[in-house]
Amino acid sequence: MHVLIFAAVMLLSLFLIPLGLPGTWIMVGAAIGYDALVGGDPIGWLTIGATAVLAVIAEIFEFSLSARYTKKYGGSRRAGWGAIIGGIVGAIVGVPVPIIGSVIGAFVGSFAGALVAEYTRREATAGTATRVATGALIGRVVAAAMKTGMGVVIAAWLVAAAAL
Numbered sequence: 001m002h003v004l005i006f007a008a009v010m011l012l013s014l015f016l017i018p019l020g021l022p023g024t025w026i027m028v029g030a031a032i033g034y035d036a037l038v039g040g041d042p043i044g045w046l047t048i049g050a051t052a053v054l055a056v057i058a059e060i061f062e063f064s065l066s067a068r069y070t071k072k073y074g075g076s077r078r079a080g081w082g083a084i085i086g087g088i089v090g091a092i093v094g095v096p097v098p099i100i101g102s103v104i105g106a107f108v109g110s111f112a113g114a115l116v117a118e119y120t121r122r123e124a125t126a127g128t129a130t131r132v133a134t135g136a137l138i139g140r141v142v143a144a145a146m147k148t149g150m151g152v153v154i155a156a157w158l159v160a161a162a163a164l
Contacts, residue, residue: 003163006034010155017151018144020091020102024055024151031158043161051154058150063087065143066110066136073135074128079118083136086113103144110140 009030016023031048035041066087067080075083090109094101114136118129 002034002038003159006030006162007159010159014148014151014155017148018103019100020094020106020144024058024147024154027151027154027158028052028055031162034162042164043158047157047161051157054150054154058147061150062143062147065146066114066139069139069142070114070132070136073132073138075114075118075132075135076121078120079114079132079136082113082115082117083110083133083139084113086110086116086136087140089113106144107137107140111137 010027013023013026013030016026028048028051031043031051035043035045035048063084066083070080070083071077086109087106088109090105090107090112091102092105093109094103094105097104111133115129115133118124118132
């Protein structure tokens with residue numbers, strides 16, 4: 001019965017990830033709580049530590065992929081930072097909108113941040129800035145998908161460890 005409740009928590013946490021909420025960290029925290037609640041060491045600290053490392057990697061990729069795609073689409077370093085900062089600000093501003101506000105805010109923020117940062121360059125044109133901002137948006141979408149995939153791996157690993 002404990003494993004089923006734990007699996008339900010993992011599933012709910014997985015749905016939080018695309019919304020821009022810390023689902024991977026909730027998974028790791030739930031694993032620590034499960035170990036304490038059930039007693040003994042059913043999941044194990046090695047597994048918890050490894051999934052925490054995966055959560056850190058997912059966070060790093062989430063914030064760096066917008067910048068990488070911005071550069072891939074011809075953007076400057078400034079536009080890459082604009083995409084990162086814009087994504088963070090957009091996610092925060094979008095929080096009051098229920099369910100998907102932070103996701104849409106992060107996407108719009110990445111696009112707007114890269115666009116504004118690219119426009120501040122002297123040689124930037126409207127077409128160039130828009131192409132770079134589109135790259136930032138694509139990077140943000142890829143980052144959300146990648147982090148959700150990492151969340152699936154973390155959840156599956158933790159549930160399998162709890163069930164064994």
